[in-house]
Amino acid sequence: MARVLMATTPGEGHVNPLVSVARTLAERGHEVQWHAGAAFEGKVRGTGARYRPFRAAYDFSGMTRAEAFPHHAGATGLSGMTLGLKEIFLDPAPDQMADLLEILDDFPADVVVADETCFGAGLAAERAGLPLVWVATSVYILSSRDAAPMGLGLPPAGRPWGRVRNALLAWTADSLLMRGIRRHADVVRARAGLPRLPGRVLENIVKEPDLYLMGTVPSFEYPRSDLRPQTRFVGALAGRAAPPFTPPPWWDELSDGRPVVHVTQGTIADDADRLLAPTLAALADQPVLVVATTGGPGAVESGAVGSEVSGAGVAGRLPANVRLEPYIPHHQLLPKVQVMITNGGYGGVNAALSHGVPLVVAAATEEKHEVGARVAWSGAGLHLTGRLSEERLREAVRRVLQDGAYARRAASLREEFRRYDGPELAAAAIEELLAARSAGRTAIS
Missing domain, CATH: 3.40.50.2000 (Glycogen Phosphorylase B;)
Structure with a gap:
């Protein structure tokens, strides 16, 4: 050996x-x-x-x-x-x-x-x-x-x-x-x-x-x-062994018929003001359930309907359709998600695709714009470059949800990952x- x-x-x-x-x-x-x-x-x-x-x-x-x-x-x-x-x-x-x-x-x-x-x-x-x-x-x-x-x-x-x-x-x-x-x-x-x-x-x-x-x-x-x-x-290099997971109290809402949009700022909290907060605002009045994660334990406390929260760039009263958690294992959440919004972390993007989830990538730092470019090139989602706005984020989510081509391409990649x-x-x-x-x-x- x-x-x-x-x-x-x-x-x-x-x-x-x-x-x-x-x-x-x-x-x-x-x-x-x-x-x-x-x-x-x-x-x-x-x-x-x-x-x-x-x-x-x-x-x-x-x-x-x-x-x-x-x-x-x-x-x-x-x-x-x-x-x-x-x-x-x-x-x-x-x-x-x-x-x-x-x-x-x-x-x-x-x-x-x-x-x-x-x-x-x-x-x-x-x-x-x-x-x-x-x-x-x-x-x-x-x-x-x-x-x-x-x-x-x-x-x-x-x-x-x-x-x-x-x-x-x-x-x-x-x-x-x-x-x-x-x-x-x-x-x-x-x-x-x-x-x-x-x-x-x-x-x-x-x-x-x-x-x-x-x-x-x-x-x-x-x-x-x-x-x-x-x-x-x-x-995908996700591990087979995973720590025990206790679902949050709102977990059953993932099956209430609304499209589930997952927004994550990855494993660091630096992108909250740029991505997380505007996404929550952009989708506040949309007929979707937004599950937001903030980058790991301690970044922000959990939040549910109408909660007052602060930390990780998020402050104030959460919109009624947002569920906010520090961390949820991707293998538990992604099978229930229809669109994932991300800053372009490579591991998270590949995790989403391995579950057949199409993406909206809003990259800013490091090499993440290269990851976003591959999402767009592969046909599995959209890459938003330049200045973000609530309107652009809202329209991108709407487009990915309504145009089945993105979901079909993500599903094709999921089948490839399974091999x-x-x-x-x-x-x-x-x-x-x-x-x-x-x-x-x-x-x-």
């Missing part, structure tokens, strides 16, 4: 996709140790892995982006994405690497498994000469002649004219738009004692992984004739990689 060292950026959206992978590897007899933020110690131990805490690395687990990086307030679009890349993911990487190399001194792992933005894991694997596995927590990030560079939110274009467009945009991204990130990657690698990597932006930070596990299905990712051969689509057992496929691919290396091959076939 193998020794597996896992590492994750200390955020819910980066940890959650790896939980089921860690549990499945442990169930299959592998020894797993996991370097994670303190807020996730219980979650890590629950998988059967040994918890290894952050020491040198900045641990912002349990904090919102506004709390961990207060100067990021208001940063959206491409500038917000590049600021996040630099300060949330690049700058901590050498300290993450130092932690992981220290762990490797007493735990000689056979493989490093990490989310793709835990760049410290890539640096540590390179320093230690270990194979690296990425478990995707967002869209495919490696370059392609058939797609525009990540960050622009553009649909794919694989024909000759489209490839010319993509090449010009790639040059622009490398030389102008994201030149600062490209140069900063060289600085980070130097701090880690590693030589400069030639290559495109986002590909000069760490070496490409030996295995790239995409937590989605092929039909939700742009087609590429040059998809890296080490890429595997494994489907994939994400945790088992991910574990099997990691075992295949290790078997190939044991046999003297450097890659899986």
Whole structure:
């Protein structure tokens, strides 16, 4: 059996996709140790892995982006994405690497498994000469002649004219738009004692992984004739084991005949003023039941008919058709939902599609506009760009509810997801990689 060292950026959206992978590897007899933020110690131990805490690395687990990086307030679009890349993911990487190399001194792992933005894991694997596995927590990030560079939110274009467009945009991204990130990657690698990597932006930070596990299905990712051969689509990575769930008192209302609209701001509370509050106002007089979640326990108290609430950007008396909760497990709620409104978190979007729920995505921060672009491209929902308004949100929900094409496309994606057992496929691919290396091959076939 193998020794597996896992590492994750200390955020819910980066940890959650790896939980089921860690549990499945442990169930299959592998020894797993996991370097994670303190807020996730219980979650890590629950998988059967040994918890290894952050020491040198900045641990912002349990904090919102506004709390961990207060100067990021208001940063959206491409500038917000590049600021996040630099300060949330690049700058901590050498300290993450130092932690992981220290762990490797007493735990000689056979493989490093990490989310793709835990760049410290890539640096540590390179320093230690270990194979690296990425478990995707967002869209495919490696370059392609058939797609525009990540960050622009553009649909794919694989024909000759489209490839010319993509090449010009790639040059622009490398030389102008994201030149600062490209140069900063060289600085980070130097701090880690590693030589400069030639290559495109986002590909000069760490070496490409030996295995790239995409937590989605092929039909939700742009087609590429040059998809890296080490890429595997494994489907949704939601865990099979779930904590007990006690339904709130209003749960039976989900079956009263009204369309159910679920609005979520994801696992952080930073988007409430931008998305959650205007959505509640936009749908207040509509013949729907709105189930809103605010980003986890403690963000806001539960609310039902006419409740006075405050916190997470929501204050005042709730509309009569709104039910507000800190958190509801998606596997419990989504089978009862007709439309989901989201800021574009990758895990939540794939969870919705795996249940056949069409979407309205209103992305603002990080790479979420890329997720929204794929929702629109796939036909499973709408992507609202630019300034949000109550009228735009209301019309988008009405359109998705009334035009059956969105529900049919989401249902088609649900059937595709059902053909994939994400945790088992991910574990099997990691075992295949290790078997190939044991046999003297450097890659899986």
